[in-house]
Amino acid sequence: MNVIKHKKLNELSSTAICGNDISSSVLYVSALSIYFAGQYAWITLLIVAFVLFLYRKIYAEVVGAIPMNGGAYNALLNTTSKSLASFAATLTILSYMATAVISGNEAMHYLHHLIPGLPVILATVALLCLFATLAIAGITESARVAVAIFIFHLSSLLILTAFIIFYLAQHGLWQFIDNQHIPLREGTIIGAIFFGFAASMLGVSGFESSANFVEEQEKGIFPKTLKNMWSIVSVINPLMALFALAIFAVPVLQSDSYQNTLLVEMGNAAGGAWIAGLIAVDAVLVLSGAVLTSFVGVTGLLERMALDRILPQFFLKKNNKGSSYRIIITFLLLGISVLLITKGNVKLLAGVYTISFLSVMALFAIGNILLKVRRAKLPRPVMASWPAIIIAICAVLIALYGNILMPPKDNMPSNLSVFLNYFIPMMILMAIMLNRTIILKILLRVIQASFKPIQRGVFRTNKLILQTIENINKQEFVFFTKGENIATLNKVMLYVTKNEHTKKVKIVTFLKRGEDLPQDMEKEISFLDREYPDIDIEFIVRKGNFSPEVIKKLSKEWDIPINFMFIGSPTGKFPYRIEDLGGVRLII
DSSP, X not given: OOOOOOOOBOHHHHHHHHHXXXXXXXXTHHHHHHHHHGGGHHHHHHXXXXXXXXXXXXXHHHHHHSOOTTTHHHHHHTTSOHHHHHHHHHHHHHHHHHHHHHHHHHHHHHHHHHSTTOOHHHHHHHHHHHHHHHHHTOHHHHHXXXXXXXXHHHHHHHHHHHHHHHHHHHHOSHHHHHHTTSOOTTSSXXXXXXXXXXXXXXXXXXXXXXXXXXXXXXXXXXXHHHHHHHHXXXXXXXXXXXXXXXXXXXXXXXXXXXXXXXXHHHHHHHHOHHHHHHHHHHHHHHHHHHHHHHHHHHHHHHHHHHHTTSSOGGGGOOOTTSOOHHHHHHHHHHHHHHHHHTTTOGGGGHHHHHHHHHHHHHHHHHHHHHHHHHOTTSOOSOOOOHHHHHHHHHHHHHHHHHHHHSOOSTTOOOHHHHHHHHHHHHHHHHHHHHTHHHHHHHHHHHHHXXXXXXXXXXXXHHHHHHHHHHHHHXXXXXXXXXXXXHHHHHHHHHHHHHHOOOSEEEEXXXXXXXXXXXXXXXXXXXXXXXXXXXXXXXXXXXESOOOHHHHHHHHHHHTOOGGGEEEOOOOTTOSSOGGGGTSOEEOO
């Protein structure tokens, strides 16, 4: 089998692919954290940055020890069982599905602001198809697009930052100071920071993506992608929250309109319509880049699962670019179906997105603990400390708990209920795949039990039919010969095979006193017996004359009805009339 080789990704390409996802969080996480934490939002985002700092070494240790695609799935597969690993994989797939659909839909909503007549759902489907095509074209081509989007995004944020700094230099920080006295939505500082932190943890979505395509990266690149992503999140997200609090009042920031387009509003306030337009274009591109991250990440994960025979080998088929196009097409169809089922209201997926992602983060840290305990001798370039792992797990579990408790917005169902609606069917499907041999055995037994009475009936019927056939073929036939040559006898046998059901024919001849058997007749009969292997030919020589009385006697002796006895057409010298023979048939 020819192995398709393709170029490995360098630091910039690898960072761009996963960085577009995590850096796109700045478009919504600052507003989200302000919604819950108010003036303390920037603190919650710094706490998130600290948690992510702890996770840098956790991911680096696990992937450094086991540098294979799959992320949390890979970590748990090599330390526990396929069942637990598949649980993590299911959560990861759901996270990628939600990321692709939400990011794509949000990108088209931003584009809708620029092109008011744009049909958002149709445009989202087209965007998903576009990036599926790009992913099928190969990781190298995907990386080029990701790099272009990534550079444009960082440049746009840098330009926005410069304009905001200039704006604040002119207008001062009075708004930031006034915001410190605004009453909190959650009543207490602890409550505000708790829910703000839980919401802000969405800002690190995408951090796990690099681990899902580590095999596509050059050696030593993976830890650098973690550092780069951490740096971006640690600087941009808290900074944008501070800027927002310095430009707008908290109640304005907590309104629905600013929740969806905060950075665009900041750009409009600090630099005018053209900066707002730039940020809107950037939002379209970087959210689209997050769609690409989902395709790349899920492909690496599902390839690994197919190699481990959790998923069918059908998914391992690659094109000449080395892309697992069947995985990409399947994921595309899943994304489109979810988009159509939700009728474009992808906020319903927020619970899936949040709980799945945070659960994967927690499971990865648990995988790190199991790696230390069960695979202690396995060499690894980086070691995460025990306190760092414990703090990281606790922080993620707190965020997960906060998101489950978080009151739903706009009469939406709770995060947990929406998550379970998607998670349970996925887990049932995964359980079927893991236990498919047992299920098939059970199915076989059910089928066998259901059809056993029919099988017995068929067997009895089959036996009865065979017995009937055998009884029919038991009937013997007789041909009385005057010493005909082999050609005539052959005609007799042809007639019997075509017209009668039998396995035995008696060829009988009568010899008068002093009369001898025709020369070679026995040899000819023997020859016919070999020519017709399905019919037993018995040659019988009787002394005396052929007569009606003899026919009756033989019929009784052999228990063969007279109508099953044949003769050739008699000549004028034949001493009996046909009707005197009792029903003997003329066949030649």
